[in-house]
Amino acid sequence: MTEFASLGRFEFACGESIADLVLAYEAYGEYEGDNAVLVCHALTGSANVANVGSPGRREGNEDGQARAWWDAVVGPAKPIDTTEYFVVCANVPGSCYGSSGPPATDPETGAPYGADFPPVTVGDWTRAQARLLEHLGVDDVHAVVGGSVGGMNALDWAKRYPERVDRIAAIAAAARLDPQCLALDAVARRAITSDPKWEGGDYYPGHGPTDGLGLARQLGHVMYLSKASMDEKFGRREAGREAPDTFPADPGSLFFAYRDVESYLDYQAERFVERFDANSYLYLTRAMDDYDLADGYTSDVDALAAFDGQALCLSYTGDWHFTVEQSERVAEAFRETGTATAHHVVDSDHGHDAFLAEPETLAAPLRGFLASGVRAGSVSDTATATDRSSQFAPVHTSLFS
Incomplete structure (x- = not known):
């Protein structure tokens, strides 16, 4: 069930603030002190990542990311197992699924914020999520998992709160968008x-x-x-x-x-x-367009230098939005910091949204990574993909070629 956390005054990276940041979130499973998993949604996703405890909520929204958008991945006995992990997903500031954003009511005026809502950044999402976890009594996070811009959000956790998270899974993501x-x-x-x-x-x-x-x-x-x-x-x-x-x-x-x-x-x-x-x-x-992992640092490696956990990058050969090469560059940046890292490449022609449309392709590597981290066989031995740490397949780099 979606809940709402009132987190008080919040200052955005742009320097503007709102009187009360409200985040819509859902939490599944029981918190045991070291088993929290934060799931970061993609561009138009909501806090309702799964049907856990609310059967039937996905009906009519199978393509929309509005409801139960990763139901095959999150839940009892699923890759992100809610009988083992305390799973939290929050709708990001600026969105329209219950969190503070342009269509939400400004408590100081009683009218929608509209264009007066402050510009938001991926860094603002990360800081808001951190505040929500503190509100929920969660100090450290076992893993942060995200796909697409949610993967950027996960990378930002490694950069911004390296001491608070043990594992980062960036799926169909990159350190920044390319000019196309x-x-x-x-x-x-x-x-x-x-x-x-x-x-x-x-x-x-x-x-x-x-x-x-x-x-x-x-x-x-x-x-x-x-x-x-x-x-x-x-x-x-x-x-x-x-x-x-x-x-x-x-x-x-x-x-x-x-x-x-x-x-x-x-x-x-x-x-x-x-x-x-x-x-x-x-x-x-x-x-999403503004995000650059290296912003404020000399390089991606420098941005990730303080992270002392483990990393999984997962990419799809048919994805030209966030390419395999871009994912490999992120993986290499992690490796250069000494981070135990796996880059799992899935051979798929589906395109960027394969992580949503073909959830079975990420089930085994993600389950293994959360349970065992990066080790021989833990994230790479599946029939549909191979872990290509040093070489990877070419992709469709342009839709128009």
């Missing part, structure tokens, strides 16, 4: 801010710039899939029905085919605008 992804995120944000219904971010009450947000989400979905997966899933097939009224149609649309890939993107846009806030999308993508 920065460019695509910028276009997505401009789709939102160009929508007349955005109104400078102060569109509450109401749904706001649904067309712009829908376009931004469509661009995101293209980023999450690989060329191979798109070809297999859609090809050039026609959808077999007329286009919905998701977006205005051009005059030639009735003559040309409405294709499966368009239908898929329109469906994703329709679903997304029903559940997510446009301002939050702006805030969270900005935080």
Whole structure:
């Protein structure tokens, strides 16, 4: 069940503060002093990482990351076993699933924060999570686990609180975004801010710039899939029905085919605008784009130098959002500090969201890492992947090549 922690005044990295930071969170299992696992959600995820104790909550949200978004990974007898670990997942500041963010009510004005909410960073997420864990009576963390920007969040724990965490699992993540992804995120944000219904971010009450947000989400979905997966899933097939009224149609649309890939993107846009806030999308993508592990340090190695635990990097060959090469560079930075590190490469054509869509590919390595750390056979001996510490497979580095 989602709970809410009121954590008092919070100053963000930008220097602005709010009177009361509220974090929506869920906790599973029993805390025993040394068994806490913090799970960091991806860009549009929520605190509801699993169905533990709440059967049926995933219904209608299987593709949305809104509910039970990692139900195959977190729970009794699952890779992150809630009978062994005290698992906490918090919705990050700036989001729209119960934590303080643009659509939340400012207690000082009684109105939504809107564009007055302070800019947020991944570092702010980490500091907020640390405060939540203190609120829950958790001092040290057995492991921090995250995928995508949640993996960046996990890396930030190794950098910011190296003495408080023993193991870091960064899945489909990197130390920073490359220019191609920065460019695509910028276009997505401009789709939102160009929508007349955005109104400078102060569109509450109401749904706001649904067309712009829908376009931004469509661009995101293209980023999450690989060329191979798109070809297999859609090809050039026609959808077999007329286009919905998701977006205005051009005059030639009735003559040309409405294709499966368009239908898929329109469906994703329709679903997304029903559940997510446009301002939050702006805030969270900005935080992701801004993140640089080496910020404030001379290098990634320097940023991780104080971490004295163990690290697991897990990447997917079909992921061009956060590539295998980027994950290997993170693993190498850990190794240069003397950290026991495994880089587990999964051969998959699915694309970036494989860690959500193919949870079975990470089950064995993650379970082994949490239980035994980095040791021979503990994270690499599976039928679907190999641990490639010194060499790794080429990936689709560009969707457009």
